[in-house]
Amino acid sequence: MAKETILVIEDEKNIVELVKYNLEREGFAVQTALRGDAGLEEARKQKANLIILDLMLPEMDGLEICRILKQDSKTAGIPIIMLTAKAEVTDQVVGLELGADDYVTKPFSPKELVARVRAVLRRVKSKPKEEILRGGHLEVDTARHIVSLKGKPLELTSKEFDLLKALMEAGGRVLSREYLLEHVWGYEQSLNVETRTVDMHIGQLRKKLKSEEHRVVTVKNAGYRFDDKA
Numbered sequence: 001m002a003k004e005t006i007l008v009i010e011d012e013k014n015i016v017e018l019v020k021y022n023l024e025r026e027g028f029a030v031q032t033a034l035r036g037d038a039g040l041e042e043a044r045k046q047k048a049n050l051i052i053l054d055l056m057l058p059e060m061d062g063l064e065i066c067r068i069l070k071q072d073s074k075t076a077g078i079p080i081i082m083l084t085a086k087a088e089v090t091d092q093v094v095g096l097e098l099g100a101d102d103y104v105t106k107p108f109s110p111k112e113l114v115a116r117v118r119a120v121l122r123r124v125k126s127k128p129k130e131e132i133l134r135g136g137h138l139e140v141d142t143a144r145h146i147v148s149l150k151g152k153p154l155e156l157t158s159k160e161f162d163l164l165k166a167l168m169e170a171g172g173r174v175l176s177r178e179y180l181l182e183h184v185w186g187y188e189q190s191l192n193v194e195t196r197t198v199d200m201h202i203g204q205l206r207k208k209l210k211s212e213e214h215r216v217v218t219v220k221n222a223g224y225r226f227d228d229k230a
């Protein structure tokens with residue numbers, strides 16, 4: 001079996017050496033980057049199965065790197081373990097919100113770090129493979145709840161996201177307002193929601209889709225469909 005590769009982005013050489021030594025001893029291949037930009041470059045080559053990312057880096061900090069990695073469809077799927085100082089609780093929270101998978105606080109024992117690496121890799125493997133829906137210049141990463149237009153993320157509410165996802169998954173079929181209410185709002189709740197609500201949310205969604213708004217097509221007396229050829 002090929003070795004799993006871990007990319008370590010950290011500017012403190014002694015920590016890099018310590019982590020590298022311990023991971024290699026456990027059978028991992030290790031790549032290292034002492035700077036954020038170099039780390040991003042390595043990550044984009046897509047060889048790493050997991051990234052260990054220090055938050056305190058000169059110039060570009062770890063949170064910024066995490067944000068960039070998770071917004072790029074090429075690297076969004078690579079799990080990240082952050083290294084943080086004990087006091088940086090807010091950074092840990094922000095990091096997890098940005099999509100990091102776990103964090104380890106400094107000082108840490110190499111043994112603990114290796115155990116976390118194994119745990120995250122196990123978790124990622126047992127997760128269903130992420131699914132990307134595409135239509136025109138739109139890309140919907142259903143696992144990570146990210147919609148992007150020409151590679152730039154769009155800010156949709158969760159309802160708008162679910163609506164778009166349902167329409168794209170239908171592959172051009174027309175979905176009625178009742179169907180959308182049931183599947184996007186949930187059956188119980190849909191009993192108290194008017195079909196007009198769907199139209200309102202579709203209107204908001206179209207606005208946010210900008211140049212791709214025409215893909216959400218109104219079908220008279222029937223509902224809505226997604227047109228990926230228009």
Ligand code: CA
Binds near residue numbers: 011012056057
């Ligand atoms: Ca550092």
